[in-house]
Amino acid sequence: MGAGHPAQADCRRGVRAVLEGLPPGSLALAAVSGGTDSLALAGALAAEGPAHDVTVGAIVVDHGLQPDSADTALLAAQQCGDVGLAPVAIVQAVVTSSGGGLEAAAREARYAALADTAAAMGEEHPAVVVLLGHTRDDQAEQVLLGLARGSGARSLAGMAPLVVREGVPFVRPLLHLPRTTTEQACAAWGLVPWEDPMNADRAFTRVRAREALAALEADLGPGLAEALTRSADLLRDDADLLDDLAGRAVPDDDPAGLPVTDLTELAPALRSRVWRRLLVRAGAPAGALTAQHVAECDRLLVDWHGQGPLHLPGDLRVRRADGRVHIGRATGGQ
């Protein structure tokens, strides 16, 4: 298999950086849907593997959401094997419908299946890592959607290059490459991507975001996706720092309540993060807490006019009395 085309070299470079950071004997697994991005990832991983003391394989998740999903998974796995990846596993994901919609439920089930399978496959290796095929275009779409929602820095930071899930590291070595590069790399490796029909279904927000980004690029210039990705990187650095500072600024739990002055002296960017941590510590489910909830809590500090207790997810009650903030279970009699 050649490394002749510049797009192949670009994909390999990102993968190489991941493999170089692994202990000898590790297992690196591409998460492959059979789409353009993850097939290019599979090609790059197979091409880079032999130069490193690592085993390079793949996992294909079958969500079972389309009648021909088993055939699609098989074709993806076959192509992974053809380029030289081994072992290659096909796993079924159990997609249970949730309030967040089908796409979110499928994603949740996919990450759980990938983490479980990678952990099991990696048992005999000193380390295991899963590689995801997200590109710059995916990142730009995510940032655009965050802007459309009026999100803060953490959300506008988009996808991180590394996340750890159930103890398994997931990396995104193609995150700064445009989709055109993965398309060219697939063609150069002779890989035939599967076209997900959901990618053309305008019922999905992500599909409309892709179209919106293309339209904006046509008007504002072809560098837009790159610029949005750059903003995401800058904001991730900021958000990481603020999260770190907030972690250190969280006051110790006090049965008598937290002094209002301890909280008001914090800068707003820290205070909102400290509120979040306090609420989660008290039992609020992190995913159910909105910016609106945090803003309401903050008004107990900065817009205090004797308002009554707030009722928040997780059966929490937050109130201010005697110069202190009290956070506890609504049923706990606080």
Ligand SMILES: Nc1ncnc2c1ncn2[C@@H]1O[C@H](COP(=O)(O)OP(=O)(O)OP(=O)(O)O)[C@@H](O)[C@H]1O
């Ligand atoms: N069914 C699947 N099995 C294994 N990995 C998957 C699957 N679906 C997605 N992934 C992983 O998650 C990444 C992002 O997937 P997503 O569907 O969000 O983007 P995409 O641009 O459609 O990716 P691709 O072109 O590779 O399908 C993929 O590149 C791949 O690494």
